[in-house]
Amino acid sequence: MFGQTKAFSGYSVDSLQKAQQFYGEILGIEVSQEQEMPVLHLNIYGGYEVILYEKPNHEPATFTVLNFPVKNIEETVKSLKSKGVQFESYDYPDFKTDDDNIMRGNGPTIAWFTDPAGNILSVIETEK
Secondary structure (H helix, E strand, C coil), X not given: CCCCCCCCEEEEECCXXXXXXXXXXXXXXXXXXXXXXXXXXXXXXXXXEEXXXXXXXXXXXXXXXXXXXXXXXXXXXXXXXXXXCCECCCEECCEECCCCCCECCCCCCEEEEECCCCCEEEEEECCC
């Protein structure tokens, strides 16, 4: 039924204005917004689209909603931190981030951060 259908993902935020500034200016994603619908389009490289919609009773997702593959995670984390992005720290037996807020050696090399609405995003290092 949907094998030939182009699908897209979406999630809520508490402020489209804050989301537009964060995703567009901080993360450098091309964003657009239609006048007739209060929806922010994230135009992801490669022809993918994610929509964000404002929800008055928004509650942040408790799981990662969007992952960004990067070639050099250290440079990416440092760059985002210089723009004011706060990274998450985890300290569980099999799930620990280091002093740079990066989890290494237990699966992919990954670091998590949140958008202004508290939704969890990540950067994942791809092969160098």
